Amino acid sequence: xxxxxxxxxxxxxxxxxxxxxxxxxxxxxxxxxxxxxxxxxxxxxxxxxxxxxxxxxxxxxxxxxxxxxxxxxxxxxxxxxxxxxxxxxxxxxxxxxxxxxxxxxxxxxxxxxxxxxxxxxxxxxxxxxxxxxxxxxxxxxxxxxxxxxxxxxxxxxxxxxxxxxxxxxxxxxxxxxxxxxxxxxxxxxxxxxxxxxxxxxxxxxxxxxxxxxxxxxxxxxxxxxxxxxxxxxxx
Amino acid sequence: xxxxxxxxxxxxxxxxxxxxxxxxxxxxxxxxxxxxxxxxxxxxxxxxxxxxxxxxxxxxxxxxxxxxxxxxxxxxxxxxxxxxxxxxxxxxxxxxxxxxxxxxxxxxxxxxxxxxxxxxxxxxxxxxxxxxxxxxxxxxxxxxxxxxxxxxxxxxxxxxxxxxxxxxxxxxxxxxxxxxxxxxxxxxxxxxxxxxxxxxxxxxxxxxxxxxxxxxxxxxxxxxxxxxxxxxxxxxxxxxxxxxxxxxxxxxxxxxxxxxxxxxxxxxxxxxxxxxxxxxxxxxxxxxxxxxxxxxxxxxxxxxxxxxxxxxxxxxxxxxxxxxxxxxxxxxxxxxxxxxxxxxxxxxxxxxxxxxxxxxxxxxxxxxxxxxxxxxxxxxxxxxxxxxxxxxxxxxxxxxxxx
Numbered sequence: 327x328x329x330x331x332x333x334x335x336x337x338x339x340x341x342x343x344x345x346x347x348x349x350x351x352x353x354x355x356x357x358x359x360x361x362x363x364x365x366x367x368x369x370x371x372x373x374x375x376x377x378x379x380x381x382x383x384x385x386x387x388x389x390x391x392x393x394x395x396x397x398x399x400x401x402x403x404x405x406x407x408x409x410x411x412x413x414x415x416x417x418x419x420x421x422x423x424x425x426x427x428x429x430x431x432x433x434x435x436x437x438x439x440x441x442x443x444x445x446x447x448x449x450x451x452x453x454x455x456x457x458x459x460x461x462x463x464x465x466x467x468x469x470x471x472x473x474x475x476x477x478x479x480x481x482x483x484x485x486x487x488x489x490x491x492x493x494x495x496x497x498x499x500x501x502x503x504x505x506x507x508x509x510x511x512x513x514x515x516x517x518x519x520x521x522x523x524x525x526x527x528x529x530x531x532x533x534x535x536x537x538x539x540x541x542x543x544x545x546x547x548x549x550x551x552x553x554x555x556x557x558x559x560x561x
Numbered sequence: 562x563x564x565x566x567x568x569x570x571x572x573x574x575x576x577x578x579x580x581x582x583x584x585x586x587x588x589x590x591x592x593x594x595x596x597x598x599x600x601x602x603x604x605x606x607x608x609x610x611x612x613x614x615x616x617x618x619x620x621x622x623x624x625x626x627x628x629x630x631x632x633x634x635x636x637x638x639x640x641x642x643x644x645x646x647x648x649x650x651x652x653x654x655x656x657x658x659x660x661x662x663x664x665x666x667x668x669x670x671x672x673x674x675x676x677x678x679x680x681x682x683x684x685x686x687x688x689x690x691x692x693x694x695x696x697x698x699x700x701x702x703x704x705x706x707x708x709x710x711x712x713x714x715x716x717x718x719x720x721x722x723x724x725x726x727x728x729x730x731x732x733x734x735x736x737x738x739x740x741x742x743x744x745x746x747x748x749x750x751x752x753x754x755x756x757x758x759x760x761x762x763x764x765x766x767x768x769x770x771x772x773x774x775x776x777x778x779x780x781x782x783x784x785x786x787x788x789x790x791x792x793x794x795x796x797x798x799x800x801x802x803x804x805x806x807x808x809x810x811x812x813x814x815x816x817x818x819x820x821x822x823x824x825x826x827x828x829x830x831x832x833x834x835x836x837x838x839x840x841x842x843x844x845x846x847x848x849x850x851x852x853x854x855x856x857x858x859x860x861x862x863x864x865x866x867x868x869x870x871x872x873x874x875x876x877x878x879x880x881x882x883x884x885x886x887x888x889x890x891x892x893x894x895x896x897x898x899x900x901x902x903x904x905x906x907x908x909x910x911x912x913x914x915x916x917x918x919x920x921x922x923x924x925x926x927x928x929x930x931x932x933x934x935x936x937x938x939x940x941x942x943x944x945x946x947x948x949x950x951x952x953x954x955x956x957x958x959x960x961x962x963x964x
Binding site for chain 2: 374375376395396397399400401405406407408412413414415416417421424425426428429473474477
């Protein structure tokens with residue numbers, strides 16, 4: 327479904343991604359783990375076109391998208407939940423969700439999706455008229471995920487959904503991520519620092535170091551890999 | 562509660578003021594008799610006055626902060642008195658009717674001079690609402706807004722001078738030219754934010770003014786353009802008095818039209834996209850909002866109103882020159898938006914009326930009126946930084962848990 331071929335991305339002179347190859351097939355949860363500054367977020371930014379790659383090719387449904395603008399890429403069905411949530415603090419929960427459906431015009435389906443999201447996150451239904459900034463961290467993360475879901479993405483890019491949340495809330499969020507994947511067959515690209523949890527949730531994983539993909543395998547195997555254990559699982 | 566430390570601070574302030582003002586307020590040299598007068602009484606007055614003022618200032622600040630704390634603890638955002646009025650239909654409907662009737666009979670009760678002031682105030686209401694799109698909704702600090710105003714005014718003056726086009730023909734043309742110039746300014750500043758954006762827009766405003774001032778063949782330079790015809794009404798000739806009344810009613814209509822359009826824009830998807838862009842650009846891009854297009858529409862739609870008001874300004878004063886379009890004018894419109902309450906339509910309307918009418922009626926204080934004006938601005942920013950009427954969107958009712 328999504329193919330990254332020899333992606334090189336730069337921030338000015340800094341070579342952030344070096345020949346990155348990633349492949350995502352439809353319906354799976356894939357995870358990208360790595361230390362701080364490994365290039366995980368940059369990978370997502372390159373896919374969504376916010377920081378376009380300097381060389382290489384990104385194919386989505388066999389179509390090269392690496393020269394597209396961010397809004398065109400969203401229109402194709404790739405939606406990103408940015409790191410650190412990035413909800414709109416002064417807009418209400420409803421307005422935040424409405425921004426997620428910015429590119430859609432099918433009003434009836436938007437309403438249906440809204441109900442679906444309120445089923446998924448009942449707490450958001452309670453808080454629908456509150457400004458986003460007054461929600462707790464976990465609720466904000468839920469809002470950020472729901473906002474992305476409102477775009478009806480085929481591929482959902484999640485950037486560190488566990489960032490700054492209590493362990494209990496993190497578990498809740500990950501359960502919902504699995505649920506989204508199961509129920510609507512949405513493909514999920516998960517970037518995480520919490521390697522243990524990410525590997526247990528995802529089907530396949532990539533390990534990134536200094537802008538390069540070092541390792542890729544099914545998550546069961548990665549969890550048993552000695553190097554991964556030592557470097558990321560603390561065992 | 563009056564704390565000793567507070568008194569001490571105020572005391573130090575008054576000492577400092579007495580020291581600062583000592584040379585001008587106490588010593589008076591009489592060069593003819595070659596004597597020095599020591600006016601100790603003045604010093605005493607300044608001492609006591611500054612002590613009291615600083616004390617009141619501190620007291621108000623403290624009260625404001627403790628009030629905020631209370632509101633935070635209970636999770637209740639205080640809804641201001643004015644907003645409560647606006648939410649109560651029993652109060653605001655009669656209020657609207659009274660305002661409406663007052664607006665209609667205004668020119669018959671008051672003199673033409675008063676009507677003229679009111680027209681100016683209404684023009685600033687429109688300008689404020691236009692700038693409110695750019696600054697209040699989209700969060701782009703634009704210090705060169707007056708450039709679009711100048712574009713509108715000169716488009717009427719020049720098109721009339723060269724081609725004899727009438728007011729009603731040029732009004733939409735002025736709006737369209739505003740859009741074009743808005744986009745022209747918008748393109749180069751797309752990547753800029755905050756201070757840098759402010760600087761570039763400031764420069765843009767000055768460029769337009771300097772071009773008008775120096776390109777004599779085009780704009781007749783500093784001497785300006787005179788004898789611009791007033792707006793016509795199916796070819797009827799008006800006396801000066803009825804022409805003023807006519808412009809007044811036209812302004813009322815146009816202002817209502819502006820309020821209607823801006824209100825619709827604010828609640829539309831593009832309006833919400835502006836607000837989202839103001840709050841978080843990264844998230845906007847992740848949601849598929851086209852940053853370029855959204856910013857450009859904000860600039861363009863904001864400039865539309867300035868272009869239209871420019872045409873009206875030229876028609877009303879019948880004479881324009883570049884001196885009417887200085888940076889001070891931009892600053893004035895920006896103050897209207899900030900003081901009225903960014904993003905709030907009713908706030909901008911009231912802000913414009915206050916800021917334009919206040920200096921007019923403060924003429925009695927002649928020399929001190931700009932000083933008073935400045936003091937009011939400073940006090941406003943300290944005690945009500947959100948403006949006279951903050952945007953309703955930012956407050957909400959705490960409804961308790963719904964099970």
